Amino acid sequence: MCVDFSLYLPFWNKLTETQQKRISDVLEYRQVAKGTRIHDSSSECLGLIIVHSGQLRTYILSEDGREITISRLFEYDSSLLSASCVMPDMQFNIMIEAEKDSSFWSVPACLFKNLTEESLAVSQYSQNLLSNNFSELMWLMEQIMWKSMDKRLAEFLLDEIRLEESDTLKITHEKIANHLGTAREVITRMLKYFQSENMVKLTRGAIEITDKKKLNKLVNS
DSSP, rough: OOOOOGTTTGGGSSSSSSHHHHHHHOOOOEEOOOOEEEETTTSSSOEEEEESSSEEEEEEETTTTTTTEEEEOOOTOOOOTOTTSSSTTSSSSSSESSSSSSSEEEOOOOHHHHHHOOEEEEEEEHHHHHHHHHHHHHHHHHHHHHHOHHHHHHHHHHHHHHHHHHSSEEHHHHHHHHHHHHHHHHHHHHHHHHHHHTTTEETTTEEEEEEEEHHHHHOOO
């Protein structure tokens, strides 16, 4: 595969040819099916993940087994959340799974760590990436603490129809609950309320958004 990595890694053209070759020689390319868990607490330190295609989901798994989504990763996105050996003080149990059939590269953590010590450009990139990851976690905490579940659910549904480019979402109540860090029963009850207000229509295995204006109004109220 002939790839211009400068499109994926902003620091690529600031590396020496030797450094570029060191990455190219050990870069691992993987193709995974929808639903594949790419990283969990028992996995080896995966290093830097660079998404080539598809859609990955990063999420936290609590001690009682409850999930909550931190972020989604799309083509050209990168993440260090799987690099616990690069971030030894990280206390979160970060999980990464493929939400769609996906492909990605991984740069071994030890090599990436060495490059951050050798190259100012890589070091700055790493700091920016970690800062963005931290901001996502802080945003998530603010959502949980200060935003009501009906607003969070409405915002999630609006985000999903933009991602899927369809007003009908084929997604289970359990999956939504996993994204939002709550119980399936809470989501079912809230969706039934949305349906009574003519914002959505519920069918088996699908949710049709019938009034986006009402959902937007709820989010912004």
